[in-house]
Amino acid sequence: MKIRFGYVSHAISLWDASPAKSLTFTRYQQLSPEERAEKLLQVTKQNLDHTLRMLYYNIAHQLELYRMSSSIVPLATHPEVNWDFVTPFRTEWQELGELVKRKNLRVSFHPNQFTLFTSPQTKITDNAVIDMSYHYRMFEAMGLEREGLINIHIGGAYGDKLQTLPRFHQNLTKLPAEIKHVMTLENDDKTYNAEETLAACEKESIPFVFDYHHHMANLCETRLEELLPRIFQTWNHARHIPKVHISSPKNEKEFRSHADFVDPEFILPFLKILREIGADIDFMIEAKAKDQAALKLIEDLSRIRGFKRMSGGAVDVK
Numbered sequence: 001m002k003i004r005f006g007y008v009s010h011a012i013s014l015w016d017a018s019p020a021k022s023l024t025f026t027r028y029q030q031l032s033p034e035e036r037a038e039k040l041l042q043v044t045k046q047n048l049d050h051t052l053r054m055l056y057y058n059i060a061h062q063l064e065l066y067r068m069s070s071s072i073v074p075l076a077t078h079p080e081v082n083w084d085f086v087t088p089f090r091t092e093w094q095e096l097g098e099l100v101k102r103k104n105l106r107v108s109f110h111p112n113q114f115t116l117f118t119s120p121q122t123k124i125t126d127n128a129v130i131d132m133s134y135h136y137r138m139f140e141a142m143g144l145e146r147e148g149l150i151n152i153h154i155g156g157a158y159g160d161k162l163q164t165l166p167r168f169h170q171n172l173t174k175l176p177a178e179i180k181h182v183m184t185l186e187n188d189d190k191t192y193n194a195e196e197t198l199a200a201c202e203k204e205s206i207p208f209v210f211d212y213h214h215h216m217a218n219l220c221e222t223r224l225e226e227l228l229p230r231i232f233q234t235w236n237h238a239r240h241i242p243k244v245h246i247s248s249p250k251n252e253k254e255f256r257s258h259a260d261f262v263d264p265e266f267i268l269p270f271l272k273i274l275r276e277i278g279a280d281i282d283f284m285i286e287a288k289a290k291d292q293a294a295l296k297l298i299e300d301l302s303r304i305r306g307f308k309r310m311s312g313g314a315v316d317v318k
Contacts, residue, residue, distance in 0.1 A: 001274065001275065001277075001278050001279065001280060001281070001316070001317040001318075002280045002281075002310065002314055002315070002316055002317075003274075003280075003281055003282070003283055003314060003315050003316075003317060004064050004065055004106075004281075004282045004283065004313060004314045005063060005064075005065060005282075005283050005285060005294045005295075005297065005298055005313050005314065005315075006058075006063055006064065006065020006066050006067065006106070006282065006283070006284050006285065006294065006313070007063070007065075007066070007067070007284070007285045007287075007290045007291045007293065007294040008067045008110075008284070008285070008286055008290055009054075009067055009068065009069040009290070010054070010069070010290055011053075011054050011057045011058070011290065011291040012289065012290050012291060012292060013057070013291055013292060014053060014054070014057060017050045017053050017054065018047075018050060019047045019048075019050040019051040019054060019068070019069040019071075019072055020047065020069040020070075020071035020072070021043050021046050021047050021050075021071075021074075022043070022071060022074055023039055023040065023043050023074035023075060025075060025078055025080070025081070027039075028040075028075060028081065037083075040074060040075065040081075040083055040085075041088055043074045044072065044073050044074065044085055044088075044089065045089065045092070047069070047071070047072040047073070047074075048072060048089055048092040048093070048096070049092075051068060051069070051072060051096060052092075052095065052096060052099070054066065055096065055099050055100065055103075055105065056099075057291070058105065058291075058313075059099075059103050059105075061291070061295065061312045061313060062311040062312030062313040062314070063291070063294060063295075063312065063313035064103075064104065064105055064106055064282075064313055064314070065105070065106045065107075065243070065282050065283075065284055065313075066105060066106070066107050066108075067107070067108050067109065067110055067284060068107055068108070068109055068138075070109055070110065070111055070112065070135065072138065073085040073134070073138070076134050077127075077130050077131055077134050086137065086140075086141045089141075090141070093138070093141035093142050094141075094142065094143065096142050097141075097142030097143040097144050098143070100142065100144060100147070101143070101144075101147070106147075106240060106243075106282060107144065107147070107148050108148060108149045108150065108151055108184075108243075108284075109135040109138070109139075109148065109149075109150045109151070110150075110151045110152070111131050111132065111135060111150065111151075111152055112131075113153065114127070114128075114131075115127075115128045115131045115132060115152050116128055116152065116153065116154070116155025116156065117154075117155060117167075117168050117171040117172045117174075117175070118154060118155030118156055118157070118158065118164045118165075118167055118168045118171070119155065119156070119158075119167075119171075120158065120167065125171045125174055126174070128171075128175075129174050129175055129176075132150060132152075132175060132179050132183070133176070133179060135150045136150065136178070136179045136182065139182070145178070145182065146182075146239070147239065148182060149182050149183070149184050149207070149238075149240070150179070150182055150183050150184070151183075151184040151185070151186055151209050152183065152184075152185065152186070153185070153186055153187075153188045153192070154168055154185060154188070154191070154192045154196075154197060154200060155168065155191075155192075156191060157191050157192075161191075161192075161196070165196070165200065168200065169200070169203065169204065172204065180204075180206070183206055184206060184207045184208065184209045184243075185197055185200060185201050185204075185206050185207075185208055185209065186208075186209045186210070186211050186214070186245065187208075187210065187211055187214050187215060187218070188211075188214055188218065189211075189213070189214040189217040189218050189256045190217075190218060190256070191218070193215070193218045193219065193220040194210060194214075194215050194218075194220050194224075194227055194231070195220035195221065195222050195227065196220070198227060198230060198231055198234070201231075201234045202230070202234065205234075205237065206234065207234045207235045207238045207240075207242075208231045208234045208235075208242075209243050209244065209245060209284075210228070210231050210242075210244045210245070211244065211245035211247075211286075212244060212245065212246060212247075212267060212270045213245070213246070213247040213248060213249065213258070213266075213286070214245070216249075216255075216266075217249075217255055217256050224270070224273060225273055225276075228273060228274075228277060229277065232277070232279060240282070241279070241280050241281060241282060242279070242281050242282070243281070243282040243283075243284055244281060244282070244283060244284070245284050245286050246262055246267060246283045246284065246285050246286065246287075246297075247259065247262060247285065247286040247287050248261075248262050248263040248266035248267065248287070249266070258286055258287055258288055259287060259288065260287060260288040260289045260293065261287050261288075261289050261292075261293045261296055261297070262285060262287050262293055262296075262297045262300075264297065264300045264301060264304070271301075271317070274317070275306070275317055283297075285297060294313070295312075295313075298312075298313065298314075298315060301315050302315055306318045
């Protein structure tokens with residue numbers, strides 16, 4: 001059984017390399033039309049360059065998973081800006097995509113918590129479609145619309161899950177089929193647990209990105225040993241092996257908050273179940289220390305009997 005590791009967005013080991021440099025709409029409004037266009041181009045170019053730095057960093061460390069920043073393009077979905085962020089940077093987008101393909105990297109996006117399909121407000125659903133389309137457009141620009149995945153949560157319960165879940169399925173019909181095809185769902189730490197999220201994934205034929213930390217904060221009745229085989233089956237029609245999110249609590253009082261690093265003791269029960277299943281899997285590390293947390297967890301696990309480091313970014317589990 002092989003486990004590959006990755007991290008979220010920003011390798012903090014690199015100096016001044018954030019791929020999410022921003023431009024607020026307030027600042028945008030203060031600029032002249034010429035300055036606005038120049039600033040949009042400047043910030044986007046910097047974020048694209050930093051994303052490329054991140055990919056080369058990952059390749060050097062043999063980290064084959066990477067979640068790209070959702071904030072590469074400033075004001076990309078703002079209705080009063082609505083600018084063409086592809087044409088001026090065709091070379092840069094293509095360079096990113098070609099590198100991902102050449103090195104067989106697995107990349108994804110994770111839009112924010114406001115990208116949801118459970119709201120009774122039409123505007124919220126329409127905005128979710130716009131945001132998903134923005135992420136898909138970035139994949140298209142990179143030539144990765146068949147390789148990349150876009151992960152979201154089901155959303156809020158609005159006081160009544162029995163009414164909200166049918167609305168989720170209905171609202172999801174607004175999402176273009178090609179975007180839904182690269183969509184994944186994740187269980188959350190307060191509202192929709194693993195069992196509820198799995199049911200939605202099975203109904204919609206959407207792969208399930210299981211979050212172990214969220215599961216421990218929001219348990220369901222069915223045992224994880226019974227759920228995991230079904231969770232993995234949702235990936236049968238996907239291009240990738242199953243992926244899970246890994247983090248550990250900051251402390252007992254702030255259990256839902258992510259710690260800087262991942263405590264191996266916290267995930268060992270989960271690893272035991274995975275070991276019994278024996279299937280290859282990808283770990284996206286969501287700890288605050290990002291790349292450093294991923295690399296440290298690989299080191300920590302490789303010291304445990306039965307775990308052997310295969311590369312800079314993967315371990316073999318016997």
